[in-house]
Amino acid sequence: MSSVKGAQSVSRTFQVLRAIASGLGRGVTLAYVTQRTGLAKPTAHRLLQALIAEGVVEKTPSEGYVLGPECYGLGVIADQRYGLARIASGPVSRIAAECGDSAFFSIRSEWHTLCLLREDGTYPIKTHVLQPGTRLPLGIGGGGIAMLAGLDDDEIERCLAATAAECAKHFPHDLPENKWSHIAECRMLGYGINRGSVVADSWGLGAAIRDSEGSIIGALTIAAIGSRLQPERQEELGPQLVREAAALERKIHAAQKMRN
Known part of the structure; x- marks a missing residue:
């Protein structure tokens, strides 16, 4: 007891x-x-x-x-071990500058995501849903969808069961019956798409990042108002985000190799 x-x-x-x-x-x-x-x-x-x-x-x-x-x-001691925010800061700043919208780096924390970095682009209208320190269930938002889709199906089932009550309470518009279609779409395209299911008119794209052993550790995300992330622009920014995620993965793997 x-x-x-x-x-x-x-x-x-x-x-x-x-x-x-x-x-x-x-x-x-x-x-x-x-x-x-x-x-x-x-x-x-x-x-x-x-x-x-x-x-x-x-x-x-x-x-x-x-x-x-x-x-x-x-936090300083942990950063010496992981250093993810420092490694990701360049790509996040570059994405925001190139697309003009907000870019983020989040990490996986068991069945949740934790936003570490946010960088705003020059476009004057911004979405403020995601801030450094924001913690969301896996599967919520573009980055959360990308991280969830990167898990195997059994692990996804465990995650959805573990966060079901939290999602029902805080994210009622992110319907449980849509989770698997979001996952299938992400696996097909290579990036997750949030079409305002968390907050109306706050859309996002996310690309997952894996460590050197292949485990999901985080995601890069772009977020903007809905009119800025319609299909034509999704097709432009999604692959760009995937390329940035792959480049960031290589940097993380190199850093892990040096530590080991």
């Missing part, structure tokens, strides 16, 4: 940290944390105080909670 409670505490702690991270550096309130996590106020407050004591969270003068220096230190 104690091991179960311990696992629950770890899970709740990470829920709190992700809620704070979703504030993108701006202080968040206790009410915001409870809303994002579904935790009771006393539980959330107790976890926040413990995280503050460890230096993982700080409370700002304006009464907002932000990630603390210990969190930054852990």
Whole structure:
């Protein structure tokens, strides 16, 4: 029983940290944390105080909670091992500059995707659904579709079962019966297409990235308003995104080889 409670505490702690991270550096309130996590106020407050004591969270003068220096230190150490954001920054900037819309790099985190990088192009109207720190179920958005499609069918089934309740609650327009058609389309084209199923008029394309052992680790994504990603432009940008993803894969593989 104690091991179960311990696992629950770890899970709740990470829920709190992700809620704070979703504030993108701006202080968040206790009410915001409870809303994002579904935790009771006393539980959330107790976890926040413990995280503050460890230096993982700080409370700002304006009464907002932000990630603390210990969190930054852990991130620096992790980046030395993976370095994905640093390697992907060039391609993401180049894609945004060339297409004029927003480009992203996200990584896979078990049954979810986590956005690490965003770069905006020059086109004045932008979609703001995806920001650094945004965590979505696999299969949501262009990059999520691409990552999901890169898994084998048994793993896809496990993923869809694990995230079914979350998707039904937060993404009701991304219908479960459409998942497999999105996967089939992505496997045929080489890139995933989100036609505004997450937020109306926010469309996206995504191309998956694998590590040197062939496992899905992330995706490059382009997002724009719907009028900017109609079929003709999909056919232009999709293959370009696939080429960028392949080039980024080679860089990641080379970095992994040097570490090993």
